[in-house]
Amino acid sequence: MMIDTQFIASVDKYISNHGNNSSTNFNEPLRLFAMKYTEPTAFEATVYEPVTCMILQGAKEAVFDGKTCRSEAGQSFIVSHNLPIISRITKASEQEPYLALVVPIDLSILLSLHGQIIGHGVSTSEVTSLGMQKADDDFIDAMRRYFMLSQDETEANVMGPLILKELHFRLLRARHGGMLRQLLNRDSHASRISKAIAEIKKSFKTQIAINDLANIAGMSASSFHEHFKSITATSPLQYQKELRLMEARRLIAQGDISISSAAFEVGYESPTQFTREYTRKFGASPRNDLGRIVIMV
Structure with a gap:
């Protein structure tokens, strides 16, 4: 199924009616991000939360684990864990803007599907924490129906949870959803590292001992370090540093805190x-970065 022009036009109109010409709009009842860029962007570093994104128009490039992943209209990607990623919009214009829909992945919904997925012919291969592929017809249709709920708040409240569950089902069945399928197993490396990541996010401003994180993950220190890096492409301490820098950048962008105060706020002792x-x-x-900060999903 091609992404039809009416679907593309509806998303473009929705964003234009709810924000600036280039913007990211968040629909609260659906927890749905609609994105639009009218020109290519420079590379921006951010920490992606678990999401799925479907590109409707234009193209994007993401760098993770030293590899460049390129995606364009009709493709979707899955981010299974909180990952430090560098990305940019590579194809966008006033006439044909970059358009994408982003849906956060809810682990509780994935787990609710566990008994219906495991053992029903779903392969656990293709395991990667950032996976891309061409979106299939069923996923495109589910994403279209989910977006259209944004036109009616009552339908969004009633039908939204049902279609959101369908979207998670489609992700678990997707070839590039292998890491999500790993998360269904609470004893898997993917699930254990996810617990450690949650602890780092909660306590990123303070010193964290690797042994404590390894204990949370139920692994030896050496095994924890190995599996953490295989999933996030970085070490636990570097990951913590990424979170600190991202949060400091967000605080500085708000404009109501000094640079040194932002540094102390996120746990740095030396400005x-x-x-x-x-x-x-x-x-x-x-100081020089203030005018060029772009927060990209």
Whole structure:
């Protein structure tokens, strides 16, 4: 199934009616992000939360684990864990803007489908925490129906949970949903590392001992480090640093906090070290970066 022009036009009109020409609109009842960019962007570093994204028009490029993944209209990608990723919009214009729909992945919905998925011919191969492929007809149709609920709040409240569950079902059945299928097993490496990531997110401003994280994951320190890196493409301490820098950048962008205060707020003891690591991460000092910050989903 091709993504029909009426679907594309509806998403474009929806974003234009709810924001600026280039913007990200969030529909609260559906927890649905609708994105639009009218020109290509520079690479931006961010930490993706577990999401699925379907590109309706234009193209995007993401760099993860040293590999460049390119996706265009008609493709979808799945992010199974909170991952540090660098991405940019590569194809967008006023006439044909980049358009995409993003839906957060809910682990509780995945787990509710566990008994209906396991043992029914679903392969656990193709395991990667960032997977891309061409969206199949069923997924495109479910995403279209889910988006159309944004036109009616009552339908969104009543039908939204049902179609959202269908979307999660489609993701679990997808070839690039292998890591999501791994998450259904609470004893899998994917599930154990997910617990450790949740702890780092909760306590990223304070010092975290690797042994404590390994205990949370139920692994030895060496095994934990190995599996953490295989899933996130970084070490636990580097991952914590990524979270600190991202949060500091968000605080600075709000404009109501000094750079040194932002550094202390996220756990840095030295503003000099913070500025050095910030510059290395984002390619500009905190002060020079203010006018170019773009938050990208």
